[in-house]
Amino acid sequence: MSTTIFYYTGTGNALWAARTISDALGGAEVASISETRATQTSRTPSTIGLVFPVHIWGVPRAMVRFVSTLTAHPQSTFFAIAVNAGQVANTLVQLEHLLKKRDLVLSLGFELRMPSNYIPWGGPGPRERQEELFRQAENKISRIASHVMQKNHLPVERGPLWQRMVFSALYRLTYSRVSSMDSSFWVDERCNQCGICGRICPAGNISLIQGNPVWQHGCEQCFACLQWCPQEAIQYGKKTPGYERYHHPAVTLKDLLGGKASTTEHT
Ligand SMILES: Cc1cc2nc3c(=O)[nH]c(=O)nc-3n(C[C@H](O)[C@H](O)[C@H](O)COP(=O)(O)O)c2cc1C
Incomplete structure (x- = not known):
């Protein structure tokens, strides 16, 4: 079964994560959603990865649009990595629902803490802290790759209840703005x-x-x-x-x- 990883990125964290898991899986195809029409995606059973940043406590709109028109074989296996700066909130649950609307199942959904690129709230933090986050992310990606290879199905990762309630409301409020x-x-x-x-x-x-x-x-x-x-x-x-x-x-x-x-x- 082929594996394709679709990514969306602003500052490269998601691209790095997509490439790193591709290597760990033995060289999966890595493709930008900006250059792929969702309707061109696989019609034979395949493993599909979605790697993207958390934006305003949810799935970025470009990824929402991509998933909303995704065509994939019903037996395809989906995994997702939501890179973030510490507040994944309800993002992966939201993605699970978006895929469900297309009769597709998200088997694995992981959050991956990386340096923040949300500059209105400050810079990415000290270099040593960034290095530490990269090391931790690399270790976590190895574990994610093992789950993907073993075709495991686990509950998606999510933030604490208060975060999911408060921030999901804010996500909905800002989405159209x-x-x-x-x-x-x-x-x-x-x-x-x-x-x-x-x-x-x-x-x-x-x-x-x-x-x-x-x-x-x-x-x-x-x-x-x-x-x-x-x-x-x-x-x-x-x-x-x-x-x-x-x-x-x-x-x-x-x-x-x-x-x-x-x-x-x-x-
Ligand atoms: C508009 C915007 C909103 C963001 N919202 C969140 C958020 O709700 N929670 C969070 O943990 N990180 C948030 N971030 C930080 C990014 O998710 C994080 O830095 C990510 O690793 C950036 O990935 P990229 O380099 O692939 O774009 C936000 C960043 C931007 C630009």
């Missing part, structure tokens, strides 16, 4: 109009107007634009000029840009 949250982005004088922000945005939400990035209110709040800006010129709200940028150290800009075409230039 995420697109327009990009009105808090701005660029400072360091912007050299390189256009990388537009190319890296998985939602194609940034146009260059006379060379300057302009967010088009179709944002997914992944923060890739801000975190990958080589000049650190992109800001969000008032505090980000003082916060350290983050991306996973083993993931490069080239990994994420892949074959993406350049951004639309408007004059």
